[in-house]
Amino acid sequence: MKRLFPYPLLSLALTLLWLLLANSLSLGNLLMGGLLGWAIPRVCRGLWFTDVRPRHPLLLAKLLLRVTGDMLWANVQVAALVLGPVRRLNPVFVEVPVDIRQEMGLTLLMSIITLTPGTVSAELSEDGRRVLVHTLDEDDPDALIESIKTRYEKPLMEIFPCSPS
Template structure:
């Protein structure tokens, strides 16, 4: 339950703990300052925070995180091989990926996940939120890249969260 004066209780708790860890002090003053910042920052920024959709399948979220972690490690090795190899092996390209997700939070999460995997960067989202522009360091086949993003990242997110489809 959230109230007008405590709109994001978990964020408040998280910011409080982060403040105490940053100050490296367990004093009452540190906890009070952390609680004040943890309360004030979400209150002042609540118009900018995205509403998080309900988590439908938490177990799938854990699996998704493991897949993303694996992809990050594999992409790091691939990018290292490409960068240390001859420049002629690089095939950079921009690819437009059509999006089925309409929820802003889930779209943001998808864009972040794609950018976390080395060799790809989300470069923009169309005004109607229907197309995600990606830049790939080594794109052999743009259709294959689109299919990979949609199957490996977008489809599981739509299962994990309760979000609308187009």
């Protein structure tokens, strides 16, 4: 059964997502959803991270709440910048040194940066030791670096088996 459905919960979620997007429970949509739910996990099986388990699930939940709060606050800040009085923005690129060497932790860090409105992780250096971050408005790049390292990178290194090298 594991060979046929390598990720059964993902298969079910994809099937349900298709049905929600199609907004119909017709036989054709059930078959298409089932086909997508079966095919996508099989085709993408080699892309999944292997053997990644968080060490501290409660810290992961705390990080998730922090990221959600930061995203909400960043939405307010970006809206104020865009809709507020005209003022000169200070967009900058900042190189953030990273200590994470574990792929899942690094992927999550870059995703968190990109998902937070007003910032984008633009590039990972070839050696994987620096992330180029673009920010919409930043007066103190050092404060941005410190914030990313303490608010996101440090907890990720505790949650996942990350080790600096």
